[in-house]
Structure formats: C-alpha cells, structure tokens
Amino acid sequence: MKKHISTVIMICCVVFSFVFGACSSDDNDSKDSTQLVLQASATKALVGETITFTVLADKLPIEGVTITEKTLGQIKDLTWTPTKSGTYQFTAKKEGYQDSKTLTxxxxxxxxxxNIETNRTFGKPNDVFEFKITSNGQPVQDVEIEVVGLERFTGNTWTAKEFGTFKFIAHKKGFASSDVLTIEIKNYSYFTYKDEIYLLDKSYFNFYRTVTEDFGIFDVWGLVMMSDDFENKIVFxxxxxxxxxxxLTFPEEGEVLFGGFAAAQFYANGMQLREISTLDSTMFITKVEPFKPLREDFYISDRVAINFDFVLENNxxxxxxxxxxxxxxFETVQTGTTSTNILSSLSDKEVLQLIKRKK
Structure with a gap:
C-alpha cells in the first residue's frame, strides 16, 4: 500500500512539474510573441514640428524602449523635431519583445x-540675454526656444543662472529649426567701447615711483588690464x-582717488584708441587677494577685481x-625702468599734474 501511495505521489510530482514547466514556457512564448506597437502624434509633418512617440505592448504603454530611425540612429527621447524634409522610418525595440513594425x-x-541671434555669446550668472529670431531676414514671433537638454521656453529673453556652456535652438511649426547657438557662462572680464565688447583676462601692477607733496606721500603704480594675447588692454x-x-603702499581695495585719467591709454584688437578720459572717470578695486612671492621682486595674486568707467571727452x-x-x-625699484612704458620721462611735478585727486 505504501509503495502504491509513493508511486502515485511521484506521478503527481512529474505531472505538476510538466504542467508548471509548460505554463512557464507558455508565458515566455507569450512574452516573446508580444510585438511592440509604435505610434506617433502625426505621420505627416512640417519641418520644425515636434512629433511625440508612444509605444504599446498588449495595448498598454511600455517604458524602457529604444526608438531608432533608419538613417538618424537612436532617438534620445520620445519626441523628435525634424530639421529637414524627407521620408523617415522608425522602429521600437525592447529586449524580450518583438520589434515593432516600421512606422513611416x-x-x-x-x-x-x-535663424537665432543674441546680443552676445558669453557672460556671467545673472546676465540677461536677448534673442532675435528671423527667417529669410524677417522677424518671426511666438517662437519656442530650446535650451538643449534642460528646458524649452517662449519669449525672447533668457537669464543665466549658473556657470556652464548652453546650447539654444529655435523651433516653430512650419519652419525648419535653427542651427545651434552656443552661450558660455563664466567669470568673464571685459570692457565696452562703441557698443563692442573686448575681453580682458588679467592685470599687472608695476611699481613706478614715490611722489612727495605737501599734502601727502603717494606710491604710484602702473596698472595694465589686458587680454592674454595683449590685443586688448588699458594702461593706467x-x-x-x-x-x-x-x-610703501601696495595696491589696495577701495576707490582709486588719485589716477592718471588724462594719461590712460586704450587698445582694442591691437589698435590704440585715440581717446582721452576725464576726471569724471571712476575706478574701484573691489577685491585684492594676497600677493605671494614667485621670485625676487615679483609677486602673483589669484584674484584682483576692478570696476572702471572712463568717461571720455566726447561724452x-x-x-x-x-x-x-x-x-x-618691483623690478623698477632696483633698475629704474618700467616695463609698462608709462610717462617714464616725467618729473614728480608733471606726474602730479596728471594724477589728480577726484572731487
């Protein structure tokens, strides 16, 4: 009897295993046989019109799907904005499912x-950029501007919020999207002249001389604010x-009250500007990190910040x-020469006539 019962139990186990395996196999076969269905918000579109894709499995939306186009390759998101006319063929794929039929x-x-333009392609955080959108030379309104990988917005202004390199594309239904416009946000230094912007990179102080007068003793420094290629510079x-x-008094934070404003020299793109500034000009040294010795009589600072406004005689x-x-x-203290070449032949009296106290 016991032997008979054991035999029955064994047969049941075999049958159960067979049935379970068959069910499992049926599940896998069912999953393998499920074909993805790729749908689009439109199968006919104009250049610049955004198309949204949806992928279904067993009539339900499914995630983690890769959509590819025959010539373009993988589509990053479930949206696509064509930039050229033509016929495009898309397929959806996911492991464990049959590929979708081709969607044309x-x-x-x-x-x-x-065409997208801006007033400048560089700036600092909190700078505001104004965009101009045209097509065939004519202004275009109600355009959507894409900040690639971040956001889309309507309007013609954008405020930089952080450091980085940002890429912009203009979109509007019925138009081909613009080429990419790149704006770089970092700690830029520059000066403006006649609505043009000229970049600066660093400053250089060269000890000039000490001048003694009845109303005080002054240490005079040559200051050059310049670009790395020396094409743009202001000599002061x-x-x-x-x-x-x-x-001896080192360059220090605060307003520069004694300055050779009338003797300042300006260079833009390697050309000297024939301009003369007035005593209405202002200069503030807002930050001076400590100067550290690099070699004898030569020091470097990680950061010196200067704001300036040279008011010219032509207003x-x-x-x-x-x-x-x-x-x-400090080389000039020992050699008596100045690498800045500013007024090196003037007497103390002549220097004081140029370096006047601001009112």
Missing amino acids: IVVEEGIGKL LAGFERKDPKE TSIKGELDGPSELD
Missing part, C-alpha cells in the same frame, strides 16, 4: 529656416596715499570690469 513619417518643407597710473610715511565711455589673476613687479 513624411516631413515636408515649411515656410523657411529659423594709480596713486595710493601712504598711511605710514616710511612704508562716451569705456567701461567694464576685470576679475582675474594679477602680477605685481
């Missing part, structure tokens, strides 16, 4: 291609009053800001 989308030319004399008659101005590394040179 026909794209026709729109009105024209968008700045006087700092000694607090202790026996101690225009050269203004801007510099925030970057700086060098400080």
Whole structure:
C-alpha cells in the first residue's frame, strides 16, 4: 500500500512539474510573441514640428524602449523635431519583445529656416540675454526656444543662472529649426567701447615711483588690464596715499582717488584708441587677494577685481570690469625702468599734474 501511495505521489510530482514547466514556457512564448506597437502624434509633418512617440505592448504603454530611425540612429527621447524634409522610418525595440513594425513619417518643407541671434555669446550668472529670431531676414514671433537638454521656453529673453556652456535652438511649426547657438557662462572680464565688447583676462601692477607733496606721500603704480594675447588692454597710473610715511603702499581695495585719467591709454584688437578720459572717470578695486612671492621682486595674486568707467571727452565711455589673476613687479625699484612704458620721462611735478585727486 505504501509503495502504491509513493508511486502515485511521484506521478503527481512529474505531472505538476510538466504542467508548471509548460505554463512557464507558455508565458515566455507569450512574452516573446508580444510585438511592440509604435505610434506617433502625426505621420505627416512640417519641418520644425515636434512629433511625440508612444509605444504599446498588449495595448498598454511600455517604458524602457529604444526608438531608432533608419538613417538618424537612436532617438534620445520620445519626441523628435525634424530639421529637414524627407521620408523617415522608425522602429521600437525592447529586449524580450518583438520589434515593432516600421512606422513611416513624411516631413515636408515649411515656410523657411529659423535663424537665432543674441546680443552676445558669453557672460556671467545673472546676465540677461536677448534673442532675435528671423527667417529669410524677417522677424518671426511666438517662437519656442530650446535650451538643449534642460528646458524649452517662449519669449525672447533668457537669464543665466549658473556657470556652464548652453546650447539654444529655435523651433516653430512650419519652419525648419535653427542651427545651434552656443552661450558660455563664466567669470568673464571685459570692457565696452562703441557698443563692442573686448575681453580682458588679467592685470599687472608695476611699481613706478614715490611722489612727495605737501599734502601727502603717494606710491604710484602702473596698472595694465589686458587680454592674454595683449590685443586688448588699458594702461593706467594709480596713486595710493601712504598711511605710514616710511612704508610703501601696495595696491589696495577701495576707490582709486588719485589716477592718471588724462594719461590712460586704450587698445582694442591691437589698435590704440585715440581717446582721452576725464576726471569724471571712476575706478574701484573691489577685491585684492594676497600677493605671494614667485621670485625676487615679483609677486602673483589669484584674484584682483576692478570696476572702471572712463568717461571720455566726447561724452562716451569705456567701461567694464576685470576679475582675474594679477602680477605685481618691483623690478623698477632696483633698475629704474618700467616695463609698462608709462610717462617714464616725467618729473614728480608733471606726474602730479596728471594724477589728480577726484572731487
């Protein structure tokens, strides 16, 4: 009897295993036989019109699907904006499912291609950029601007919120999307002249001489604010009053009250600008990180920040800001020469006539 019962149990186990395996096999076969269905918001579109894809399995939306186009390759998201006319063929794929049937989308030319421009392609956080969108030379309104990988917005202004490189594309239904416009956000230094922007990178202080007068003792420094290629630069004399008659005064934070504004020299793209600034000009040294010795009589600072506004005799101005590394040179104390070549032949009296206290 026991032997009979054992035999029955064994047969049941075999049958159960067979049935379970068959069911499992049926499940796998069912999954393998499920074909993805690729759908699009439109199968006919104009250049610049955004198309949204949906993928179904057993009539239900499914995630984790890869959509590819025959010539374009993988589509990053479930949206696609054609930039050229033509016939495109899309397929959806996912492991464990049959590939979808090919979905064909026909794209026709729109009105024209968008062009995106801005007032400048660099800046700092909190700077506001204004965009101009045109097509065939004519303004285009109600355009959507894409910040690639981040957001889309309507309107013609954008405020930088952080450092980085940002890419912009203009879209509008019926138009071919614009080419990519790149804006770089970092600690830029520059000056403006006649609505043009000229970049600066660093500053250089060169000890010039000490001048003694009845109203004080002044240490005069040559200051050059310049680009790395020396094409853009502003050459200036700045006087700092000694607090202790026996101690040399270094460039320091605060407004430069004694400056050679009339003798300032300006260079843009390697050309000297024939401009003369007035005593209405201003200069503020807003930050001076400690200068550290690099070699004898030569020092470097990681950061010196300067804001300036040179008011010119023709009622225009050269203004801007510099925030970057700086060098400080004492070589002239020993050699009597100045690498800045500013007024090196003038007497103390002549220097004071140019370096005047601001009102």
